[in-house]
Amino acid sequence: MLTTGKAILDVANEHNFAVPAFNISDWAMFKGIVEISEETNAPLIVAIHPDEVAHIGRDMIAGIIERSHRSSVPIAIHWDHGGTYEQVLQAVQYGFTSVMIDASMKPFDDNLAITKKVVDSAHVLGVSVEGELGTIGGNDTYAEGGSDTIIYTDPDDAVTYVKQTGVDSLAIAIGTFHGFYPAHLKPELKLDLLKEIKGRVGIPLVLHGGSGNPDDEIREAARIGINKINISTDIKVAYHNKMREVLGNDPKTREPNAIQPACIAAMNEVAAQKIELFGAAGKASLY
Ligand SMILES: [Zn+2]
Numbered sequence: 045m046l047t048t049g050k051a052i053l054d055v056a057n058e059h060n061f062a063v064p065a066f067n068i069s070d071w072a073m074f075k076g077i078v079e080i081s082e083e084t085n086a087p088l089i090v091a092i093h094p095d096e097v098a099h100i101g102r103d104m105i106a107g108i109i110e111r112s113h114r115s116s117v118p119i120a121i122h123w124d125h126g127g128t129y130e131q132v133l134q135a136v137q138y139g140f141t142s143v144m145i146d147a148s149m150k151p152f153d154d155n156l157a158i159t160k161k162v163v164d165s166a167h168v169l170g171v172s173v174e175g176e177l178g179t180i181g182g183n184d185t186y187a188e189g190g191s192d193t194i195i196y197t198d199p200d201d202a203v204t205y206v207k208q209t210g211v212d213s214l215a216i217a218i219g220t221f222h223g224f225y226p227a228h229l230k231p232e233l234k235l236d237l238l239k240e241i242k243g244r245v246g247i248p249l250v251l252h253g254g255s256g257n258p259d260d261e262i263r264e265a266a267r268i269g270i271n272k273i274n275i276s277t278d279i280k281v282a283y284h285n286k287m288r289e290v291l292g293n294d295p296k297t298r299e300p301n302a303i304q305p306a307c308i309a310a311m312n313e314v315a316a317q318k319i320e321l322f323g324a325a326g327k328a329s330l331y
Contacts (some may be wrong), residue, residue, distance in 0.1 A: 046112040047331075049120045049142025049172035050212040052087050053248035053271045055330050061323035062251070062266035065089035065122060066315060067276035069096040072300075073283060074108060076308035080315045081117050086324040087331065088117055089142070091124040091274060094131060097138075105138045117328040120172070124274070132162050136171050144215070148176040152201060159209040167210070174272075176215035177205055180252050182222025194219060194229075199240050206245045213272060215250040216241055218265075223277055225256025233261040235268065242269030250274070259321055266322045275318050279311045286310035 056063050068074045068090060081088040090108060092100070105121070112119040122142040123135035132143045145162040147155040159175040166173050178197035197216040206214060218241075219233040242249060248271035254262050255277045266273065286307045291297055319325050 045115060045118055046109060046141060047118045047120055048170065049089065049122055049174065049272075051172075051331075052089060052118055052120050053172075053213050056087070056271040056324075056327070057248045059327065059330060060267055061327055062270050062273045063087050063089055063324055063327075064315070064318050064322055065091040065124070065250075065272050065274045066279060067091045067093060067096065067124060067274065069093075069099050071100075071104065071107070072304045072308055073279070073311065074111075076312050077279075077315060078111060078115055078119070080312040081119075081319070081328075082115060084316060084319050084325045085328045086117060086319045086326070087328050088115075088119045089122050089272060090119060091122045091276075092140075093124040093276075094127065097123075102138050105140070109139050118331045122174075126162075129158060129161055129165075132166065136166065136169050140171065142172040142174065144174040144176070146176045146215075148179060148215075152205075156205055156208055159205070159211060163210045172212040174213045174215060174250055175205065175209060175211040176250075176252075177202055178217030180215070180217045180220055180222055182253065194221065196234065196237060197241060199237070199244055202241050203244050206247060211247070213248040213250050214245065215252055218251070220251055220253040220257055221255070222253035223255070231256040231258065233257055233265055235261065235264060238265060238269050248272060253277075263321055263323070273318070273322055275315070278318070279314050282314040283307045283311040 066077045120142045121140050123140045125146045126132045126143050135143045147158045163173045179195035181194045218238050225231050249269050250272040251270045252274045290303050290306050
């Protein structure tokens with residue numbers, strides 16, 4: 045069934061696992077992700093970035109909502125990396141049940157003020173809000189792109205920010221990176237920092253960009269305080285690598301229903317690994 049981000053993450057917080065937030069940007073990927081979540085009986089967050097919303101068009105959101113309503117697992121539809129208050133209002137109008145306001149590149153006071161404004165409005169409308177503190181960094185055109193350094197989240201700031209904004213969940217910078225991990229940085233999560241922040245704020249915490257980090261660290265992070273992990277690069281790479289292979293050089297290969305099923309299967313193999321790694325398999329029964 046369709047539900048809010050808060051409803052999904054509060055249960056994950058209580059039971060010490062992380063829900064995957066898969067970024068999807070076409071119908072085949074969305075359909076595949078819902079099916080693997082149902083097969084593994086895992087709660088699901090469908091994440092759609094503003095660039096992806098622009099690509100798929102708002103009418104597809106209606107279809108995503110429709111499919112989510114009749115799913116056997118809880119699903120939240122999440123606006124990933126909202127940049128402005130106005131954009132968040134648009135997300136609410138489209139029917140998203142969860143939004144992220146990412147003002148993490150702004151000065152702390154400005155981030156706090158815009159996040160509070162978003163929370164005050166979104167909560168009236170029953171929509172959950174994720175904020176972000178620190179700089180995760182990224183080498184693609186999405187969120188925080190162009191910044192190839194990580195500014196770790198400060199625990200004191202996190203306490204102030206959560207208390208004053210009323211956010212439902214918080215994305216933190218503890219050593220992950222958006223997109224492919226830069227060659228000059230060593231992927232390593234600061235699990236002690238995670239423990240400290242979790243101990244002090246208590247709310248569901250979020251990890252963005254865990255593509256290059258070792259599985260053991262991600263598994264541990266999900267066990268000790270991370271309750272949502274964004275997955276974009278890993279599933280898209282699997283999907284399109286398989287597509288290149290299927291297409292080959294044969295100009296006669298043309299039917300989407302002869303091309304996409306193998307790509308979905310390759311994507312879902314990765315998705316199933318993530319669901320298992322995060323401890324989310326079977327957890328839909330808790331809702
Ligand atoms: Zn992100």
